[in-house]
Amino acid sequence: MAALSTQPHSHGAVVPVASRAEHFTSYDVNAFEVPGGREEIWRFTPLKRLAGLHSGAAATGSAAVEVNAASGVTVETVGRDDDRLGKAGVPGDRIAAQAYTSFASATVVTLPGDAKSEPTTVTVTGAGSGTVAYGHILVKAAQFAEGTVVLDYRGSGAYAENVEILVADGAHLQVIAIHDWADDAVHVSQHHVKLGRDASIKHTVVTLGGDAVRITPVVQYAGRGGDAELQGLYFADAGQHQEHRPFIDHSQPNCRSNVTYKGALQGEGAHTVWIGDVLIRVAAEGTETFELNRNLVLTDGARADSVPNLEIETGEIEGAGHASATGRFDDEQLFYLQARGIPEEQARRLVVRGFFQELIAKIAVPEVRERLEAAIEAELEAVGA
Amino acid sequence: MATLEIKDLHVSVVSEDAPKEILKGVDLTIKAGETHAIMGPNGSGKSTLSYAIAGHPKYTITSGTVTLDGEDVLEMSVDERARAGLFLAMQYPVEVPGVSMSNFLRTAATAVRGEAPNLRHWVKEVKGAMADLDIDPAFAERSVNEGFSGGEKKRHEILQLGLLQPKVAILDETDSGLDVDALRVVSEGVNRYKASGEVGVMLITHYTRILKYIEPDFVHVFANGRIVESGGRELADQLESEGYVKYTGKSEAAAIS
Numbered sequence: 001m002a003a004l005s006t007q008p009h010s011h012g013a014v015v016p017v018a019s020r021a022e023h024f025t026s027y028d029v030n031a032f033e034v035p036g037g038r039e040e041i042w043r044f045t046p047l048k049r050l051a052g053l054h055s056g057a058a059a060t061g062s063a064a065v066e067v068n069a070a071s072g073v074t075v076e077t078v079g080r081d082d083d084r085l086g087k088a089g090v091p092g093d094r095i096a097a098q099a100y101t102s103f104a105s106a107t108v109v110t111l112p113g114d115a116k117s118e119p120t121t122v123t124v125t126g127a128g129s130g131t132v133a134y135g136h137i138l139v140k141a142a143q144f145a146e147g148t149v150v151l152d153y154r155g156s157g158a159y160a161e162n163v164e165i166l167v168a169d170g171a172h173l174q175v176i177a178i179h180d181w182a183d184d185a186v187h188v189s190q191h192h193v194k195l196g197r198d199a200s201i202k203h204t205v206v207t208l209g210g211d212a213v214r215i216t217p218v219v220q221y222a223g224r225g226g227d228a229e230l231q232g233l234y235f236a237d238a239g240q241h242q243e244h245r246p247f248i249d250h251s252q253p254n255c256r257s258n259v260t261y262k263g264a265l266q267g268e269g270a271h272t273v274w275i276g277d278v279l280i281r282v283a284a285e286g287t288e289t290f291e292l293n294r295n296l297v298l299t300d301g302a303r304a305d306s307v308p309n310l311e312i313e314t315g316e317i318e319g320a321g322h323a324s325a326t327g328r329f330d331d332e333q334l335f336y337l338q339a340r341g342i343p344e345e346q347a348r349r350l351v352v353r354g355f356f357q358e359l360i361a362k363i364a365v366p367e368v369r370e371r372l373e374a375a376i377e378a379e380l381e382a383v384g385a
Numbered sequence: 386m387a388t389l390e391i392k393d394l395h396v397s398v399v400s401e402d403a404p405k406e407i408l409k410g411v412d413l414t415i416k417a418g419e420t421h422a423i424m425g426p427n428g429s430g431k432s433t434l435s436y437a438i439a440g441h442p443k444y445t446i447t448s449g450t451v452t453l454d455g456e457d458v459l460e461m462s463v464d465e466r467a468r469a470g471l472f473l474a475m476q477y478p479v480e481v482p483g484v485s486m487s488n489f490l491r492t493a494a495t496a497v498r499g500e501a502p503n504l505r506h507w508v509k510e511v512k513g514a515m516a517d518l519d520i521d522p523a524f525a526e527r528s529v530n531e532g533f534s535g536g537e538k539k540r541h542e543i544l545q546l547g548l549l550q551p552k553v554a555i556l557d558e559t560d561s562g563l564d565v566d567a568l569r570v571v572s573e574g575v576n577r578y579k580a581s582g583e584v585g586v587m588l589i590t591h592y593t594r595i596l597k598y599i600e601p602d603f604v605h606v607f608a609n610g611r612i613v614e615s616g617g618r619e620l621a622d623q624l625e626s627e628g629y630v631k632y633t634g635k636s637e638a639a640a641i642s
Binding site: 336 | 439442464478
């Protein structure tokens with residue numbers, strides 16, 4: 001989309017009220033005020049549609065968690081008191097704290113050290129329409145582990161959770177979270193990634209379904225040489241709210257991060273929000289970071305908000321940058337394809353598929369790739385784009 | 386016998402303030418088997434002519450007609466024009482990220498031919514056509530035009546020309562930015578296309594050098610939005626030595642000294 005026309009969007013319209021370093025976190029839900037909607041971290045979120053997740057709704061059901069584990073990967077269901085929990089990060093908003101305070105049991109998936117594992121799939125099915133549920137998942141990659149975990153979200157209901165992702169020294173983990181919820185589902189989740197020395201994470205968020213989905217992936221580094229690659233792919237239809245708030249906290253020297261989120265929107269009231277925060281602390285010398293958000297608005301009546309924030313507290317970095325663009329179809333691309341006989345509708349599909357292709361190509365699990373390609377195709381069928 | 390007929394074509398472009406007329410009454414008929422060179426100085430409207438015929442939305446036809454074998458081209462959408470047998474090799478081919486060249490070529494061939502080409506036959510056809518143009522087979526898996534050099538883009542335009550086999554091809558400054566080897570390879574591609582059947586070629590160029598490789602039947606001088614003089618090969622030779630000064634009042638070379 002080199003020639004994508006850039007239209008006015010919210011980039012630059014917001015000055016963060018405080019440094020991201022001062023962002024409040026707590027395990028205790030009562031330490032947070034009930035948000036009213038005007039707070040910086042809630043102002044884009046339709047609180048009325050969250051089924052009370054933000055205001056103390058008690059659990060009325062529980063989501064079903066099913067794990068299809070690869071050989072060598074261990075899966076446990078543990079109680080709240082398991083002392084491995086809560087190590088990857090502290091809840092950063094009231095809903096994450098509510099989920100942390102409320103979950104009954106947690107699923108722990110451990111990839112064995114010094115070994116390469118086949119993909120493991122964790123399927124979370126909502127408790128059903130009108131229910132409220134809280135959950136907790138911990139994915140641990142032991143030292144020098146290598147593998148992939150797919151988190152597959154389906155079904156109905158309101159579901160809030162924390163996903164902890166602990167990547168030990170020298171481990172390489174790929175996590176793919178697919179939010180393929182039913183139309184009425186509400187999902188608010190914070191992912192806490194903690195990277196050990198020379199560890200890497202490839203973290204992919206895919207959001208297709210749900211009425212309101214808000215995902216906050218947070219990456220922290222526990223040692224030098226950590227490498228975080230975050231990507232997101234979302235497709236919002238009429239009335240859907242999809243919000244992604246990646247935060248990379250560079251507190252260690254010589255670490256790297258790269259964030260790429262791309263979304264397409266179609267239909268009246270389709271709303272996407274992308275808030276990309278990167279903080280490079282004083283100690284994080286030699287940091288290299290780039291974040292990018294691109295939105296393709298396919299029809300009138302859809303709205304994409306995109307706010308990249310980059311805070312740099314040291315001058316001794318390798319490089320830091322961000323880019324954000326929201327636009328409609330590139331007429332020149334359509335003209336070129338049509339000038340070769342390709343009908344307009346088909347040309348549009350080619351362009352949208354192409355728009356997502358670089359992200360899909362990076363997903364290491366062929367079944368997931370095929371599923372996403374089919375899902376994008378289905379979305380395009382729906383609008384007749 | 387394909388015939389492209391352009392009559393009294395007036396075209397405007399919508400700029401910031403008011404529509405600006407760029408083509409001021411173009412008359413030109415291209416018949417199958419003929420190669421017409423359109424030569425003119427920068428800003429004379431040569432490229433506008435090509436884009437207007439192809440149907441680029443930026444240009445508005447204010448009067449005149451364009452027909453292909455009697456069919457009204459101006460009534461057709463951009464893709465209908467291509468399927469009717471018109472082809473525009475663009476001066477600045479567009480990058481389409483994430484769409485592989487092979488997928489693009491096959492989709493275009495399917496659209497133009499009206500049915501998907503037989504896969505085994507198609508792969509062979511594309512490989513052969515790429516080899517003819519000295520294109521590395523690895524390009525088939527790269528995104529359309531993305532990161533291609535100027536010469537690579539032009540070779541791929543001619544690749545498409547060969548695969549889509551239009552009735553009439555418009556080549557918009559296909560020679561610009563090409564080195565000697567690339568110019569030869571691209572010209573050979575155009576000549577193969579010419580030899581392949583009863584086809585017409587409109588060759589738009591600023592310089593005479595491509596005419597050393599592609600023999601024109603007619604040469605037209607384009608200035609200030611219309612054809613101001615027509616002739617044969619000798620007109621190109623005259624432009625080669627005298628430039629466009631006679632038509633524009635200012636000196637602009639048609640040959641590269």
